Amino acid sequence: MARVYNFSAGPAVLPEEVLREAAEEMLDYKGTGMSVMEMSHRSKAYDTIIKEAEADLRTLLKIPDNYKVLFLQGGASLVFASVPMNLMKNRKAGYILTGQWAKKAFAEARIYGEAVELASSADKTFSYIPDCSDLPITDDMDYVYICENNTIYGTKFHTLPDTKGKILVSDASSCFLSEPMDISRYGMVYAGVQKNVGPSGTQVVIIREDLITDDVLPGTPTMMKYKIHADNESLYNTPPCYGIYICGKVFKWLLKNGGLEAMKETNEKKAGILYDFLDESELFQGTVRKEDRSLMNVPFVTGNEEMDAEFIKAAAAAGFVNLKGHRSVGGMRASIYNAMPVEGVEKLVAFMKEFEREHGR
Numbered sequence: 001m002a003r004v005y006n007f008s009a010g011p012a013v014l015p016e017e018v019l020r021e022a023a024e025e026m027l028d029y030k031g032t033g034m035s036v037m038e039m040s041h042r043s044k045a046y047d048t049i050i051k052e053a054e055a056d057l058r059t060l061l062k063i064p065d066n067y068k069v070l071f072l073q074g075g076a077s078l079v080f081a082s083v084p085m086n087l088m089k090n091r092k093a094g095y096i097l098t099g100q101w102a103k104k105a106f107a108e109a110r111i112y113g114e115a116v117e118l119a120s121s122a123d124k125t126f127s128y129i130p131d132c133s134d135l136p137i138t139d140d141m142d143y144v145y146i147c148e149n150n151t152i153y154g155t156k157f158h159t160l161p162d163t164k165g166k167i168l169v170s171d172a173s174s175c176f177l178s179e180p181m182d183i184s185r186y187g188m189v190y191a192g193v194q195k196n197v198g199p200s201g202t203q204v205v206i207i208r209e210d211l212i213t214d215d216v217l218p219g220t221p222t223m224m225k226y227k228i229h230a231d232n233e234s235l236y237n238t239p240p241c242y243g244i245y246i247c248g249k250v251f252k253w254l255l256k257n258g259g260l261e262a263m264k265e266t267n268e269k270k271a272g273i274l275y276d277f278l279d280e281s282e283l284f285q286g287t288v289r290k291e292d293r294s295l296m297n298v299p300f301v302t303g304n305e306e307m308d309a310e311f312i313k314a315a316a317a318a319g320f321v322n323l324k325g326h327r328s329v330g331g332m333r334a335s336i337y338n339a340m341p342v343e344g345v346e347k348l349v350a351f352m353k354e355f356e357r358e359h360g361r
């Protein structure tokens with residue numbers, strides 16, 4: 001068996017320990033004689049799985065009691081619609097455009113109401129986070145929306161915007177559980193879990209209780225109402241059972257490994273190794289403004305497309321896979337989520353140094 005160093009942006013690397021445990025439990029989950037995949041979501045065994053997953057997530061993120069945790073399905077992209085459906089009471093909201101995922105959420109919100117662009121970094125291919133200290137937020141806006149970590153461009157909000165009292169909604173898909181987060185500063189935080197936590201198709205929504213009401217936009221499908229899912233503790237219908245089970249295992253792995261403070265420390269160390277090298281390299285350069293760099297997604301280029309392609313090919317042959325940048329930006333991108341070991345980043349940098357030396361720089 002040969003595992004590679006997988007730098008995919010998502011679906012992405014998961015802790016090997018978790019995968020091994022899931023494999024061991026595949027045919028017989030804790031004496032039930034069946035796989036979690038084959039089990040009723042109303043069974044006692046599954047009830048324990050989903051309740052423990054929620055409890056562990058609450059511990060990890062120190063989620064205040066007045067927030068609900070929902071395990072839903074449809075990926076992060078479906079939330080682009082459920083946010084306005086549930087929260088756009090005045091049919092007006094502000095969006096900060098920091099990349100493709102924010103733009104997609106913005107376009108979706110425009111189906112339901114007036115989505116206003118509050119700030120954008122489109123002028124420099126989303127390579128920075130715009131100044132959000134004095135945004136043109138108006139009283140009639142229902143919420144302010146951000147994509148907190150921009151998976152494609154490798155930027156992150158290190159300071160949350162001043163929302164002038166409006167609730168903040170954050171797509172935290174690609175930084176979820178990579179470091180501690182103060183949930184009380186948000187109205188709602190959500191994440192598609194395939195970036196840092198589990199298999200695709202499951203999404204976690206953390207939402208303040210008072211925002212969950214029956215007052216949704218007319219025509220909102222039952223399955224898109226947060227109230228339905230909150231009232232039924234994510235078991236209104238069959239949830240993505242297996243996905244939640246794997247997330248639960250990842251939560252336990254995180255707790256066992258020191259929780260989010262420890263993750264942050266390790267993630268800073270890993271990103272530091274890569275960024276320090278990019279800052280001194282004559283061949284490779286990072287593409288993001290320094291103060292806005294993501295800890296999770298690190299895009300870089302050589303400035304020569306042929307050289308980029310040669311590097312990606314050579315890296316893959318050496319066991320460093322999925323380093324190709326997003327099709328919209330080109331170059332390379334190393335996604336270094338929680339489950340990427342420090343050693344994986346050290347070895348990648350050693351390989352990059354060697355490649356640079358061979359190419360005469």
Ligand SMILES: *Cc1c(COP(=O)(O)O)cnc(C)c1O
Nearest residue numbers: 075076077101151171173174192
């Ligand atoms: C990947 C990603 C999405 C889209 O997720 P899907 O589950 O494919 O819909 C949305 N937002 C961010 C920040 C992402 O990284």
